[in-house]
Every structure is written in structure tokens, then in C-alpha cells.
Amino acid sequence: MSVLVGKNTKLMVQxxxxxxxxxxxxxxxxxGTNVVAGVTPGKGGTLFDEKVPIFNTCKEAVEKAGANTSVIFVPPAFALDAILExxxxxxxxxxTITEGIPTKDMITAKNYLEDLNKAGRNVRMIGPNCPGIITPGxxxxGIMPGFIHLPGRVGLISRSGTLTYEAVAQLTALGLGQSTCIGIGGDPIIGTNFIDAMRLFNEDKDTDAVIMIGEIGGNAEETxxxxxxxYMTKPVIGFIAGRTAPPGRRMGHAGAIIAGGKGTAEDKIKAMREAGIYVAESPAEMGTMVKLALDESKAKKAKTKTTAKKTSKKSKPKAAAKKKSNAVSKKKKPVKKNKVSGGAKSKAKKQVKKKKK
Structure with a gap:
């Protein structure tokens, strides 16, 4: 029941x-996360809280502690080097939790990761400027409060950290657990976007619905x-933050920029509705909208099953009648008499005449 991280995750902390x-x-x-290593240059060979071994480099942490996942808590000026390492x-x-990484550095990091993946690697970055990722239980x-989460079957993707917590709290209160919650980050250049995360949830057999929380700026929600x-085969619920944001005022994330009249809340909501996404009008409706979407999805599936059963029942009598008619026709078929050829008949007559003589 997880996307990207789960019980097999071995974490190192940079x-x-x-x-x-x-x-x-x-x-x-x-x-309960399995933290196997920490990385701080110059402090290798020591222990964090007398439990976690600290290494000078990420390579050492991977080779000696078996780390397969990294979380980055370093200042913005050193974040690029930390990502590449x-x-x-x-x-x-x-x-990458760090906020305030220069855009140029993020372009370099993103291009580097793409080149690695083209060469055969499969490495994915989440963030920066994000709350992180959690598979409940x-x-x-990351930095999200763990106690509000509940294991379940609803996936969550969000550009906003605090709205993620609000949505999760509502879902948990309704008894709707989460499969995985991904905070993709609020910067213009991020490692994993909405489509990347949506594709993962669409392919995950343990996720029944997905809630996406977007905000003004850019065109990520529209795409x-x-x-x-x-492509989506599961119900999707959406919410867009910033509908009442006053125009021309600087606020929110670095990615929340409306340029040339594009990237407004209205544009995003319109695109969502046209795609069949359930749209919550306010943050307070996020949880109830997910419940509505799940209930309607279950009703549709039940209706499809009922229709399929009725169709199969109708086809069964037809098949039985066909078998019956075939059986009757087989009974009515007359027994074929052995026909005697003309030549055989004349030979028999001649033999009878000879006997009489």
C-alpha cells in the first residue's frame, strides 16, 4: 500500500x-521510519543520538548502511551539491525539503537527474520546498505531522504543505485512510510534478481515489x-488555492505567479471540471468531496456488475434452448437404409432364375 516509499525504505539524512x-x-x-544513516561532511564516524551512524559522504552511507532513499535538510546555498551527491x-x-534554492540551481539539478535517467538510472526527486512524502503506518x-495520517486507499498530491495537513485531517476524521501523500513543492522547478505523481497512483492497485491540491500560478494543474x-481510471478530486488572492500582490510560493493573465484559479477549475474532476469549492469541502467521489465510483461499479449479471442470465436461456433444439433434431433424424445399387439388384434376380431352372 505505497507509492515510492514504504516498509522497504532505508533512509539517509543529509x-x-x-x-x-x-x-x-x-x-x-x-x-517508525528506518533511518540507517546521516551525512555531514567532517563528522563521519560519529553517531546521531547514539543510534544513527554518520558518514562524510552519501556514497559511504549507501555502501556501508544500504541507504536507498535520501532526505535533504541543508541550507539553500548547498542544496544543489547535496542533490547531485x-x-x-x-x-x-x-x-528535498529545503526552501529558497535558486531557480538556476534547480534547473541544473533537474537536467542532471534527467540525464541520469536517460542513461539507465531510475532516480526520482520530490521537492524542493515541500513537506515531503509519507506512507501512513x-x-x-519530511516535516508533516505523522499522527493525523491513517493507512488507507486515498492518494494525495499537493503543492501546499498546510493544505495537505488540512485535507489529511478531514480524510482521517471521515475514516478515509491514505495510501501515500506526496508534497510535490511550491517552486516553479520541481522534481516530481502532478502528472508524474498521478501516473504512479493510477498504476497503484492499492489506491482507489486521488486528491490533488493546486494553487494559482503556472499551468501544472491544467496539463x-x-x-x-x-488516462485516469480512478476518481480524482481537486482543490485550487488562491481564488481570492488580490491581483498584483506578492504572496505565497515562488511558483504562485500569474503571468499574462494565465494560471488563474478560474482557468484551473474550468480545466478540472472539463476533465471530470470533482472540484471542492473551499478547503472545508475537500474530505466530503472525496467521500462523494468514492461513493459514486462504488455505485457505478455495482451497477456495471448488475448489468453484466443480467446480460449473462439472458444469454444462458438462449444457449439452453439451442442445446435442446439440437437434441430434438438429432432424435428426429430418420435411420438411413442401406441402398442397394442397380447392378447388385440384377445379379440377385439372375441367381433366383437359375435356382428355379
Whole structure:
């Protein structure tokens, strides 16, 4: 019941000895995540909280501790180097929590990861400027409060951290657990976008519905709506933040920029509705909208099953009648008499005449 991270995740923490890194690492360990290593240059050979071994490099952490996932808690100026080092070490997933990474650095990092994947690697980055990723009950990587989550079958993708927590709290209150929650980040350049995450949930047999939380700026939600319309086989619920944001005022994430009149909340909501996505009008409706979508999806499936049963019942009598008619026709067929040829008849007559003589 997980996407990207789960019970097999072995986590290394880059920046484990910093104030942010140490605080959140303790919370991550407390949740039950398997933290196998920390990475801080110059502090290799020591232990974090007398439990977690610290290495000087990511490569050492992978080779000696078996790490397959990394989370980055380093200052923005050093984030690019941390991402590239993690990618080169051989991990599969890199979760970048850091906010304020220069756009140029993120372009470099994204291009580097794409080149690695073209060469045969399969490495994925989540973030930056994100709350992280969690598979409830198994693995938490990031800064989200673990206690509000409940294991279940609803996937969540969000550009906003706080709205993620709000949606999760509503779902949990309704008894709707989550398969995996992914905070993709609010920056213009991110490692995993809406379509990437939506595709993962669409292919996950343990996810029944997906909620996507977007916001003004860019066209990520519109392009994802097109994907949903063409390929999604599960109900999708959407919410767009920033409908009441005053024009011309600077606020929110770095990616929340409306340029040339495009990327407005109205554009995104329209695209979602045209794609058949259930749209919540306010944050308070996110949970109930997911429940509605799931109920309608179950009703449709039940109706399809009933129709299929009726069709099969109708076809069965026809097949039985056909078998019966075949049996009757077989009974009525007359027994064929052996026909005697003309030559044989004349020979028999001649033999009778000879006997009489």
C-alpha cells in the first residue's frame, strides 16, 4: 500500500546534525521510519543520538548502511551539491525539503537527474520546498505531522504543505485512510510534478481515489487535468488555492505567479471540471468531496456488475434452448437404409432364375 516509499525504505539524512535536520530526524525515527544513516561532511564516524551512524559522504552511507532513499535538510546555498551527491550515490528517491534554492540551481539539478535517467538510472526527486512524502503506518520522510495520517486507499498530491495537513485531517476524521501523500513543492522547478505523481497512483492497485491540491500560478494543474481526462481510471478530486488572492500582490510560493493573465484559479477549475474532476469549492469541502467521489465510483461499479449479471442470465436461456433444439433434431433424424445399387439388384434376380431352372 505505497507509492515510492514504504516498509522497504532505508533512509539517509543529509544535514542530520543541523538544527532542522536533527529536530525532524528524531520525529521521523519516532514515527517508525528506518533511518540507517546521516551525512555531514567532517563528522563521519560519529553517531546521531547514539543510534544513527554518520558518514562524510552519501556514497559511504549507501555502501556501508544500504541507504536507498535520501532526505535533504541543508541550507539553500548547498542544496544543489547535496542533490547531485545523492543522485550519484545510487539512491532511488531524493526528498528535498529545503526552501529558497535558486531557480538556476534547480534547473541544473533537474537536467542532471534527467540525464541520469536517460542513461539507465531510475532516480526520482520530490521537492524542493515541500513537506515531503509519507506512507501512513510505514514510512514518513519530511516535516508533516505523522499522527493525523491513517493507512488507507486515498492518494494525495499537493503543492501546499498546510493544505495537505488540512485535507489529511478531514480524510482521517471521515475514516478515509491514505495510501501515500506526496508534497510535490511550491517552486516553479520541481522534481516530481502532478502528472508524474498521478501516473504512479493510477498504476497503484492499492489506491482507489486521488486528491490533488493546486494553487494559482503556472499551468501544472491544467496539463494534469488533460492527463486525467485521457488516462485516469480512478476518481480524482481537486482543490485550487488562491481564488481570492488580490491581483498584483506578492504572496505565497515562488511558483504562485500569474503571468499574462494565465494560471488563474478560474482557468484551473474550468480545466478540472472539463476533465471530470470533482472540484471542492473551499478547503472545508475537500474530505466530503472525496467521500462523494468514492461513493459514486462504488455505485457505478455495482451497477456495471448488475448489468453484466443480467446480460449473462439472458444469454444462458438462449444457449439452453439451442442445446435442446439440437437434441430434438438429432432424435428426429430418420435411420438411413442401406441402398442397394442397380447392378447388385440384377445379379440377385439372375441367381433366383437359375435356382428355379
Amino acid at each position: 544535514g542530520i546534525t543541523g538544527s532542522e535536520g536533527s529536530f525532524h530526524t528524531r520525529q521521523i525515527i519516532e514515527y 545523492a543522485a550519484d550515490s545510487g539512491v532511488d528517491v531524493i526528498v 510505514f514510512c514518513k520522510i 494534469c487535468a488533460e492527463y486525467v481526462k485521457k
